[in-house]
Amino acid sequence: MKLSDISRLESGHTPSRRKSEYWDGDIPWVGIKDATGNHGRTIKSTLQSVTESGIANSSARILPAGTVCLSRTASVGYVVTMGVPMATSQDFVNWVCGSGISPKYLHYILVSEQESVRRFAHGTTHQTVYYPEAKAFHVCIPGRAEQEAIVGVLGALDDKIAVNERIAAAADSLRTAHYQGAVTSMTEEFSEQPLSDSAEFINGRAFTKNASGSGRMVIRIAEINSGPGASTVYNDIDVPGKHLARPGDLLFAWSGSLVAARWYRPEGIINQHIFKVVPKRDFAVWLIAELVQRKLADFRAIAADKATTMGHIQRKHLDEPVATPSVAMAQKLDAQLSPLWDRALAAEQESLTLATLRDILLPQLMSGKLRVRDAERIVEDAV
Structure with missing residues (x-):
């Protein structure tokens, strides 16, 4: 189905850099470095932040926790999910998920399709995925219960990595x-x-x-x-x-x-x-x-x-x-x-092993080639 039919597509913006009162506030602001440095993660803090005045005097918007962000310019295809309300730069397309799709499931879809997303990028100086392409994205998804089951399997690995x-x-x-x-x-x-x-x-x-x-x-x-x-x-x-x-x-x-x-x-x-x-x-x-x-x-x-x-x-x-x-x-x-x-x-090496397992299971679970119950047994042995 068309992704924009089951989630709301949002853009971002950068408040004026000439206005110091727009920056260093309490609102996290997702930039490209946040995405490249935290690809595949849920983030609760960012390298830069903006003020309420910065939001009010720009096209930036505060988006809710659970919003899935995909970088669309320069470094294309990096994915982070908001752990708290945040704003983003114009370098992202952001999806606020509806009831038909789990934010974490969409997160894993975009991570698994990172290379596919890059094929939609155009430009000579900076590769860019433009909004008409983003609006045309389609996803193939199971029911919400199956989505949550898959998220549970992959999330167990990500949770253990975070602990490590x-x-x-x-x-x-x-x-x-x-x-x-x-x-x-x-x-x-x-x-x-x-x-x-x-x-x-x-x-x-x-x-x-x-x-x-x-x-x-x-x-x-x-x-x-x-x-x-x-x-x-x-x-x-x-x-x-x-x-x-x-x-x-x-x-x-x-x-x-x-x-x-x-x-x-x-x-x-x-x-x-x-x-x-x-x-x-x-x-x-x-x-x-x-x-x-x-x-x-x-x-x-x-x-x-x-x-x-x-x-x-x-x-x-x-x-x-x-x-x-x-x-x-x-x-x-x-x-x-x-x-x-x-x-x-030892913790870092275990995390690398778990990340490798997650990356192997991810496309198989998303495509239906591997059943959730079989993946659960594999994950139980690993963690």
Whole structure:
């Protein structure tokens, strides 16, 4: 049936940027970065917010919780669902579902049809899905009870993934807080030393599109800090082992976003914008992660001063000092804090497995090739 017959199609808008009183209010405002960073999720907060005045003086509208948002320009096909009332930019088509379709079911339809949606995009500078195309979208759906059953199966996996994300975040926060406490209370055990004395920073390399070899994933900056199920890039390349990232390795993007993160996915190849950070002096990886994190603000300030399109640091900046524990202190802290690093890694890896299972079940459930009761048994074994 025609999607617009069972849901209300809504657009979005951007209040004037010249009016400061329109921004930083209490109303979440969904932009493209919210969609690309949270694809497939229900969100309750956004990177930017607007005021009541911003809504009143623009074509933006506050839409209800449960509204399903599909990005239609530039980054086409990303899906988020509103967990609370929000407004969106004009880069989205938004559906407020009627009684005939579950918002979460529509959410899963659009996620599963992401590539199909992109085929409707037109344009040379920016690919765009225009409103006539969106209004013509049709969906094939079962009855509401069957929709809810399918949502229950897929939602169980997403709920477990969300729990794992909270576990990983809590473990990392607890580790960092404990480490900071040690730095503050036991200053005699720490001294300012060059960051490069504690770790080797192995740079990746650029690859040609037509290289042949292993078929491993090429890790770009976008993959470092993405959640389970994020898009990946594959290429066929043979590289030395030093250019491979394995689960538990620390990766540092030294240009662009300047982020450092634990790699939890299968073995991949780092590109030229990324360092694999390998500990020296028998230090643990988690400790090097703490040292790098403590320098990130300085590195970002350096990158911001660069007169380049993509801000970056240079190798000489890795020689700048950071408070570093003695070997004895590092060993003592490792006994306490290494389990937290390992717990977070395990949670992230389990989430990746669950996301893979969800992505396998999704098209089969949507097409009717897999019955709900069979999928329920598979999910019960997984979670």
